[in-house]
Amino acid sequence: MESIYIYHTNDLHSHLEHWPRIQQFLMARKELHQQNNEDVFLFDIGDFIDRWHPFTEATKGKGNITLLNECQFTAATIGNNEGVNLPFEDLNQLYDNAQFDVLVANLFQKNGIYPDWVKPYEIYHTKKGTRVGVIGLTAYFSHLYELLGWKLTEPISELQRWLAPLKKEADVIILLSHLGIHHDEHIAAEFPEIDVILGAHTHHFFEKGEHVGNTLLGAAGKYGYYVGQVAIHLNEKKTVTHKEAILYDVKELPAPRNEQERIDTFSKKGKDLLNQRVTTLSEPLIHDPFQETNFSRLLSRTLREWCNTDCAMINAGLLLGTLSGEVTIYDLLEVCPHPINPCVVELTGLELQRVISETKDESLPYKQIKGLGFRGTVLGVFVYEGICFEKNTIFINGSEIDHGKNYTFALPDMFTFGHFFKDVLPFxxxxxxxxxxLRDLLKWKLEMQYLPIT
Structure with missing residues (x-):
């Protein structure tokens, strides 16, 4: 008989306040299994980095990779926070010093060749000679990857391509899936040869795993609230006889020495590296999610100028604080931590009017938002540029809106993913x-508009 132990994390999103406990726990468990002559593997299932945290932002994620190295992870796949929230060169160099495998079967360079830091799968051998095949897949945001210079293929077809060699080379097959719970359940039903799917992306969790046919699904939620464990038991013929999964609640794990000091060090290192002056303001830029201010107007105007459109719109909840005096790159991260990009759509006057009318819903500013790249709390009021109102009439750049005319409209990308303005934008x-x-746009505008004080 043989038992293989797997520990997995996912969607940590740079919540490094939980990392000291996770690291201590994983290192202790790894040592325990090794003392018992048992095989143990550590996997991260993506979105380990998130650029809201100053340590991650300052190191472009490389500091996070060091943390995985220190924990002696076996392999990781990437999530969308690694894949589409870093410029091409930053992602291409992210794993330069990784001491673990990066498994992403559906990520390629534009020429169709895997980057040198990616493998589609890897075969690991246990002390008793069992072959453990591990493959990784990431969420199919093909258009965004293409804009950044990558090629992303459809994950299910890529999985089908590699399962044939995996079945020949491996006794046990494990999928690291940053695809989401519904894809994982579908894959488990369609491909019973996969023994374990470790999931991510949709922040779901299974306290004791979920069985779909022959396949065991494991998932550990988000933000480092949990660490997952899977145990795979095999007989002498290397046939899997039993699989089980559990979650460990991180807040119930023992605290390491100097825990808070270590947590504070992450933030301090990042802040020190980002303490680079952008400009000095002669008057404050005021933050208020429920009123239009000089700061929210500035962001809306900057968005329109950057995108060179007829008009623009932002939500004031994107700004999380006031700026005054000397402004640093760290300050811009603090007030605008979201990995949200500018987006332009072309709308008819009638379509634009429908979108604007929807923003006038009095309950909308108080709506609490999670996901979509948003790192704030409430949506806030909508602030327009190139759009004004006189009684019940909308004016675009001083002229009454023409329902038959096409207008270019700039807005934060979070509004284009199908959760807002569903009658217009999805199509x-x-x-x-x-x-x-958006914080890069603010930096550009502040450097241009507020000349340094000498």
Whole structure:
């Protein structure tokens, strides 16, 4: 008989306040299994980095990779926060010093060749000679990857391509899936030869795993709240006889020495590296999610100028604080931490009017938002540029809106993913501006508009 132990993390999103406990736990468990002559593997299932955290932003994620190295992870796949929230060169160099395998079967260079830091799958051998085949897949945001210079293929077809060699080379097959719960359940039903799917992306969790046919699904939620464990038991013929999964609640794990000091060090290192002056303001830029201010007007105007459109719109909840005096790159991260890109859509006057009318819903500013790249709390009021109102009439750049005319409209990309303005935006072609985030636009504007004080 043989038992193989797997520990997995996913969607940590740079919540490094949980990392000291996770690291201590994983290192202790790994040592315990090794003392018992048992095989143990550590996997991360993507979105380990998130550029809201100053340590991640300052190191462009490389600091996070060091943390995985220190924990002696076996392999990781990438999530969309690694894949589409870093410029091409930053992602291409992210794993330069990784001491673990990066498994992503559906990520290629534009020429159709895997980058030198990617493998589609890897075969690991246990002490008893069992062959463990591990393959990784990431979420299919093909258009965004293409804009950044990558080629992303459809994950299910890529899985089918590699399962044939995997079945020949491996006794046990494990999928690292940054695809989401519904894809994982579908894959488990369609491909019973996969023994374990470790899931991510939709932040779901299974306290004791989920069985779909022959396949065991494991998932550990988000933000490092949990660490997952899977045990695979095999007989002497290397046939799997039993699989089980559990979650460990990180807040119930023992705290390491100097825990808070270590957590604070992450933030301090990042802040020190980002303490680069952008400009000095002669008057404050005021933050208020429920009122239009000079700061929200500035962001809306900057978005329109950057995208060179007829008009633009932002939500004031994107700004999380006031700027005054000397402004650093760290300050811009603090007030605008979202990995949200500019986007342009072309709308008829009638379609634009429908979108604007929807923003006037009095309950909308108080709507709490999670996901879509948003790192704030409430949506806030909508602030327009090139759009004004006189009684019940909308004016675009001083002229009454023409229902038959086409207008170019700039807005944050979070509104284009199908959760807002569902009668109009899902059906329109979107022009995303990557890799710039909204805070990059603010930096550009502040450097241009507020000359340094000498």
């Amino acid at each position: 329109k072609q979107k022009n995303y501006f990557l890799p710039e985030f």
